Amino acid sequence: MVPRNLLKTLVFEAHDDLPPFSLKLGNDTAAVCNSSTPGTAGFIHSDDGNDSEMFFWLFESNNDPATDPVILWMSGGPGASSTTYGGLVELGPCRIAPEGGYTTENPFGWNANASVLFVDQPVSVGFSRGRAIPKGLAEASGLMHQFLRQFFVAFPQLSTQDFYIVGESYGGSWVPALGAAIAKSQAEAEKPDYFVNKQSHLAHNQANGLARTSNINLKGVMIGNGLIRRSVQNSGGFETACSGPDSLFNSSTCLEWAPRAMRCEQHLNVCETEGWTSEMCRKTEKLCRPISSALGVDDDVPFRGVSYEVLNLWEQIGDLWKSSDNYVNYLLEANYRVLIYVGDKDWFCNAASMRRLVNEGLVWHGHPFFRFRELIPWYNGPKPAGRWKSYEPLTYAEVVDAGHLAPFDKPEETLILINSWIQGSLPAR
Template identity: 30%
Template sequence: MKNFTVLLLMSVVALLIDPSHQLSRHRNLSEIVEKRRSSVERKPKEWTPPSISTQNSSALNHLYAQEGLQENDKIISLPGQPKDVTFAQYSGYVTVDSKAGRALFYYFAEASQNPNTKPLLLWLNGGPGCSSFGVGAMTELGPFRVQPDGATLSSNPYAWNQVANTLFLESPAGVGFSYSNTTSDYENANDDNTARDSYTFLLNWFERFPQYKNREFYIAGESYAGFYVPELADTILKNNNSRTSFINLKGVMIGNGIINGETDHCGRIDYVWSHALMSDEDYANERCSASNSTYQTDIHTFHAQLQSYMGEINPYNIYALLCPSHPNPIWRSSISTDATLANGLDGYDPCTPGYVLTYLNTPKVQSALHANVTSLPYVWTECSNVLSYNSLDVTTMLPVYQRLIAARLRILVYSGDVDATVPVTSTRYSINALNLPIEKAWYPWMDGNIDVGGYSVIYKGLIFATVRGAGHQVPSDQPSRALTMTKYFLAGKPLPS
């Protein structure tokens, strides 16, 4: 049995680091963009937050006793972590539906200095179905990076817990270490259920960690979290009407997130062409505009065509390398230097997801994390292979953005400018569709004294920023610029010019 488990894990690792797997993950998100776009043509569907904070609501019926669980969740030490770790770490499960046996896994790293005065920031990865812990914490903004041996950790010098207490949620059930004892939950996942469970998670988590109940709270995320984040924020605002359910939400950050089907699609076509990844002739056949689309191609046919235009490149960062199927030590030793010279990527390694997969499927690591692997019908993977997500229940976030702006939330929408999956053109088209007045026109923002971190526009109610040289996962590609951007956002300041 042990040998079988090892062989299974090795096959999963090989699948993850294979370039074809990276491209298929891109196609999954791309298909969602196109489906949302075609749905917009038929009949736009707006998202309405569920009412779940009345006295007889399902959410308050799902408030469970939390006494003693904070201390139980404390991580003594992660295997292979550096010796100089001074901040507290927690991980474990919050039950969101005891009848269904549905529980969501979280990882929490307190701020490395002055945690009692720092805000609380929740990070959500997209997919839908990708792990906020394995991707967000372990490859992007968390305090550690997994080394190529899959067994040891190094400190991330640009970790966001320098500026906030950082909470990572694996949602919905079926993602990462989160699970349900009702298998139909994996088949019925959608935006409504995800927002409801995430909200219920927060109500219970604040009961478990009462010291954070009135703390300034922010939600951040990327990719499909372009829907997750505003939906959860909208749900919080709608239900902030009692002392039991009040959450001190101050703002949201959304990176390379899908926003609106039509503009997302048009932005992708224009981006691929403008970055010399498509011929003029093909662009003439495929191009569209938000007001007059000429795109008629079947979704699957379109994906095959788009992939043939771009070839075997990393669509999440068009200038980065793909991880080879069998990286050797010589290649691995040169990858960081080569990537830094070519792209300005600090410590970038495209094989990192494979290292994380090995680490998080190690029994002693799972034990340290309090992961209930006996309840999982699967091994841990970066993105769920059991989830069947209905991504057509909502087609646009624009009305939700309008509600968040009206509620005077602090909003930062940012884009890594070398992402072809949800590119900066898509984001700009979507923001333009909001027709917001400009308070400060386009300007270069600085990361330090001489480094242009990107460009920014301050609208009434929303800040837009690009991150120069970053792809879909900004904190991975440009960690210093991502940390600077977050620091200024949490301080309520525009990016430095």
């Protein structure tokens, strides 16, 4: 039954190796997002055995939606709602007012020069739902790839645009894993037919979330304050707290902590290789502990800003500790553009650890050259906004005075950063 608050429902038959699906659109997102571009919200429901219903919110570019790129934003967690944190808190065209109850226009929304897509994923996050939560990052990435292919079938006018995947925090895993899945499908699509055993190829792709044909024009990925490799990044907390002009603790405290920091790094390596189920890591567990209607959501659909079901499942199977640098390396080797940016006041995914990651933790053909590039300043007008360096497809950038949610802390600077990088360079003075 189509809810009374939906404008329309469109049904799509099976397409290539996609299951049949339907598109249900909401009717009045302007009642939620007070901006010049309120956007299009709705659900894509897949007849895929899991009865998946994925909620999305699309904001077209304010510049030229017919030619401007499309950006997919993925919030972290795992299990955080992208439509809420990305769309209504950080980088959408409107933001929830500080006193709550209504939204105000965001003058630095990322849809200034790109169409921006927010999706609550995986199922059980935000308004998205299904019979079962995907079992880990690989399965979730395959289902998200399926959603994107369905989305571009439903919105064919956007399918030829350059496409970028962006995310923050656990987005350091979401983004490169999804990017690699799409990149592999694009490579498959470019193979001549005589290289493909059709029957075995189809079975392999269905098992791995790949597609023989791809309608996704992926150009690159951006990872902001991303969790990519815990064993490298968590150890950066000591450097952030105890070195440089902004150190947080005095020298005597830091001298006391130094040997503990080294032991911590050794333990983190064990957790990364053996997973959270190892005895050492388990011991630490106890220590670490009318809008819906406008968007086209049925009254009986609950909203989860953060799905602890997803977070707990990822923890149980060990995916919280799995590194995603292999996906980043794959994209770099395939010459997809990669931007890794970080707020220099972030404690969790801190700049010290991100510098260590890009200089030592990523292994790709340009690594020796990238490693020895010097960081140079980039600017917002005459004012220094951060530092950056680049070699071939990889760019690393820091944002001055931004924390873990850089687009929230420094909205103007992050918009300049993203627009400039897409166009090919960062602004000099």
